[in-house]
Amino acid sequence: MGYVAVTAGEEIIERAEQLFEKRRVSGDSESLGVDQLDDHLGRLTDRVMSESGLYAPRLAALAAKQAQGDTVEATFLLRAYRSTLERFDETPIVKPGEMLARRRVSPAFKDVPGGQILGATKDYTQRLLDFDLVDGDATNPTGEWDLDDKGDPEQLTTVTELLREEGLLYEPDEPDFGEPIDTTRESVTHPPDRDAVLQALARGETGAVTALGYSALRGYGQVHPTLAEVRVGRLPVRIEHPYTGEAVTVTHTDVTESEAVVPVYEKREDPQFAFGYGLTFGRNERKVIGMTVLDASIQLDSEEEPAENAEFVLDTVDGMDSFGFIEHLKLPHYVTFQSILDRIRSIRDSQDVPDDGSRGNRRTDADDTSGSVAGVNSDD
Amino acid sequence: MTEQTRERTAGQGTPVATDSVAAALADVEGDGLAGYNYAYLDEHTKREVRRATLKAVAVPGHQVPYASRPMPLARGWGTGGIQASLSLLGPTDTFKVIDQGADESVNAANIRRLAADTADVATTTDTTEADIIQSRHRIPEEVLTDEQRLVLQVPITDPLRTVDPSDAANRRRHAHGNYGKMWVHLYESVVEYGEIDIAARYPTMVAGRYLMDPSPIPRWDVPKLDDSKHLTILAAGREARIYAVPPHTSVEPLAFEDRMFTVERFPGQACHACGSTDTYLVAVSEDSESGGTDDAEGAFETRHVCNDASFCAKRRENPDLPKDHHLDPSGVDWGPATPEADETGGDWV
Numbered sequence: 001m002g003y004v005a006v007t008a009g010e011e012i013i014e015r016a017e018q019l020f021e022k023r024r025v026s027g028d029s030e031s032l033g034v035d036q037l038d039d040h041l042g043r044l045t046d047r048v049m050s051e052s053g054l055y056a057p058r059l060a061a062l063a064a065k066q067a068q069g070d071t072v073e074a075t076f077l078l079r080a081y082r083s084t085l086e087r088f089d090e091t092p093i094v095k096p097g098e099m100l101a102r103r104r105v106s107p108a109f110k111d112v113p114g115g116q117i118l119g120a121t122k123d124y125t126q127r128l129l130d131f132d133l134v135d136g137d138a139t140n141p142t143g144e145w146d147l148d149d150k151g152d153p154e155q156l157t158t159v160t161e162l163l164r165e166e167g168l169l170y171e172p173d174e175p176d177f178g179e180p181i182d183t184t185r186e187s188v189t190h191p192p193d194r195d196a197v198l199q200a201l202a203r204g205e206t207g208a209v210t211a212l213g214y215s216a217l218r219g220y221g222q223v224h225p226t227l228a229e230v231r232v233g234r235l236p237v238r239i240e241h242p243y244t245g246e247a248v249t250v251t252h253t254d255v256t257e258s259e260a261v262v263p264v265y266e267k268r269e270d271p272q273f274a275f276g277y278g279l280t281f282g283r284n285e286r287k288v289i290g291m292t293v294l295d296a297s298i299q300l301d302s303e304e305e306p307a308e309n310a311e312f313v314l315d316t317v318d319g320m321d322s323f324g325f326i327e328h329l330k331l332p333h334y335v336t337f338q339s340i341l342d343r344i345r346s347i348r349d350s351q352d353v354p355d356d357g358s359r360g361n362r363r364t365d366a367d368d369t370s371g372s373v374a375g376v377n378s379d380d
Numbered sequence: 381m382t383e384q385t386r387e388r389t390a391g392q393g394t395p396v397a398t399d400s401v402a403a404a405l406a407d408v409e410g411d412g413l414a415g416y417n418y419a420y421l422d423e424h425t426k427r428e429v430r431r432a433t434l435k436a437v438a439v440p441g442h443q444v445p446y447a448s449r450p451m452p453l454a455r456g457w458g459t460g461g462i463q464a465s466l467s468l469l470g471p472t473d474t475f476k477v478i479d480q481g482a483d484e485s486v487n488a489a490n491i492r493r494l495a496a497d498t499a500d501v502a503t504t505t506d507t508t509e510a511d512i513i514q515s516r517h518r519i520p521e522e523v524l525t526d527e528q529r530l531v532l533q534v535p536i537t538d539p540l541r542t543v544d545p546s547d548a549a550n551r552r553r554h555a556h557g558n559y560g561k562m563w564v565h566l567y568e569s570v571v572e573y574g575e576i577d578i579a580a581r582y583p584t585m586v587a588g589r590y591l592m593d594p595s596p597i598p599r600w601d602v603p604k605l606d607d608s609k610h611l612t613i614l615a616a617g618r619e620a621r622i623y624a625v626p627p628h629t630s631v632e633p634l635a636f637e638d639r640m641f642t643v644e645r646f647p648g649q650a651c652h653a654c655g656s657t658d659t660y661l662v663a664v665s666e667d668s669e670s671g672g673t674d675d676a677e678g679a680f681e682t683r684h685v686c687n688d689a690s691f692c693a694k695r696r697e698n699p700d701l702p703k704d705h706h707l708d709p710s711g712v713d714w715g716p717a718t719p720e721a722d723e724t725g726g727d728w729v
Contacts, residue, residue, distance in 0.1 A: 079450040187445040187620035190548035324455030332480040339579035339598040342644040
């Protein structure tokens with residue numbers, strides 16, 4: 001009976017796993033080092049870290065290797081590991097303005113304080129396959145650069161700050177510096193607070209966030225934002241020193257951030273822009289812009305459009321949830337299917353549908369059907 | 381995991397030292413499952429799950445939110461059930477896991493292995509020997525006792541999801557006891573098909589107060605929840621909800637006076653292995669034994685077999701074994717009657 005092994009369930013599981021592992025080593029190429037993954041396929045490890053909610057490049061590379069490149073499976077590995085770790089502290093809040101940006105583009109204004117910083121991007125190149133890469137990588141193309149006057153990276157005034165000073169931006173609510181919700185430790189109930197929404201989106205599956213964000217632009221929603229800016233850079237991670245109480249920088253994380261204004265006026269008497277925000281670990285501009293659209297859409301709090309309905313977005317955006325439930329359909333369902341067969345056979349009997357499926361009477365009198373249906377009262 | 385490493389790690393769920401970072405790291409870097417806490421989950425998480433479970437027992441049929449940690453199993457594959465089980469299991473307990481009636485299903489084997497490896501529990505396939513039974517979509521045929529707990533894996537927590545996808549709206553309906561939309565749904569089903577067209581996941585009223593999704597158990601199993609001796613815990617990992625049916629609680633499937641609740645029927649069928657006519661059967665298609673090679677007709681043969689594999693094995697030894705054979709006094713009500721309790725030989729249709 002297929003995958004109900006009669007006696008050797010565990011051995012079969014083990015062998016199936018061994019066959020899966022064999023895929024990685026059965027080729028002729030050299031084994032792929034975890035460092036290589038992080039060096040060469042940084043976007044992959046960035047994505048795994050972002051969807052896991054755990055900043056750990058080496059572990060993300062390991063997970064991606066173990067999952068043979070399946071990002072959702074790698075995320076699953078990393079999240080399952082993360083959930084066994086102690087959560088021992090909360091960091092003081094870091095302001096986005098503290099970011100040391102390596103890249104920053106502001107589509108809203110031609111010039112902004114600090115300027116446009118293109119940074120590393122292939123946005124404006126032609127997407128042509130580079131066959132030179134087949135036989136290894138070229139030498140460092142920036143090797144000849146004269147970097148004597150490079151200067152230090154700057155902290156930049158955020159573009160939304162300029163709009164805020166003018167009173168053009170709606171402030172959703174008073175900043176709440178109380179204890180933030182942690183959606184990994186508390187289940188989300190509806191309607192969710194904005195911190196829960198942002199956490200769920202930040203951990204959302206990249207494809208799902210992109211698709212849902214796109215749905216709003218495609219016409220299933222009202223939000224068509226103007227990006228104030230998209231930034232890629234490093235943010236400090238600080239903890240309070242246990243003795244002195246002072247904030248101490250312990251490490252940095254690479255993040256991508258996006259802020260947008262939306263011309264949906266919050267108040268008739270005092271027109272202000274609505275506002276959307278996105279932030280995610282690593283470099284993932286597509287996801288972070290999608291997140292920004294969704295954050296702005298959810299704040300409209302409408303049930304008219306999928307992207308504006310917090311329940312719909314939060315229920316569908318998590319990769320671990322959707323992957324698990326979609327793939328669980330592979331599990332045996334013969335008990336439930338037998339039950340479904342019982343229903344359809346009973347209904348076909350009561351409607352006198354012949355066995356060959358050709359339609360007899362459309363429907364018999366309802367009184368006739370009750371005679372053929374066994375009544376088992378639960379009180380019996 | 382190879383056979384050797386598994387032997388080394390079996391039952392080695394050991395606490396991680398927390399007196400220093402170095403000690404903790406040394407423990408975590410051990411092989412296999414050593415380095416994880418007893419029963420995999422940390423004690424805070426187990427306490428949270430137990431608190432949610434207690435609340436669920438106190439408010440029968442009410443869905444209690446809990447955090448639901450990422451587990452090393454995929455969501456939708458029993459992560460809620462295993463969190464509930466691991467929070468309840470102790471080293472002296474005996475654990476049984478079934479998936480759609482079978483102990484040997486690969487996913488059941490995987491869940492059982494996680495519990496055995498981390499919680500050091502004995503495992504069994506015999507329903508009567510288990511302290512905790514984790515099950516996907518079945519309640520065993522043998523009558524459960526007041527010393528047993530049944531953990532059902534739940535894919536979809538709310539029966540109202542069928543009529544409204546919004547959890548917020550449905551929570552309001554539960555708060556107000558407003559189940560009108562479900563009644564209309566049942567009525568429309570009768571109008572459309574002449575009877576209620578719900579197969580598994582049959583909406584049931586618990587203690588006359590909360591409408592409950594009993595998980596996708598077949599209708600056959602729903603009456604077993606009514607006034608049962610055992611505690612049933614229903615746990616969903618993906619949807620992060622726990623609910624319960626405490627012992628001796630009324631569980632009533634929604635139905636109309638003239639369109640009664642019916643269980644699945646297997647007219648004229650008996651288990652081809654043990655001959656039972658009073659158990660839940662599933663159809664299996666097999667190569668025909670007559671094996672006519674050129675004969676296209678009869679290349680396949682559909683037969684029926686008991687879904688509860690461990691009880692079927694007992695019935696093969698002793699075809700007259702009643703479902704309450706291990707109980708004193710016998711004659712306990714438990715689903716459709718056993719032949720002993722009913723002279724018609726289980727022909728109750």
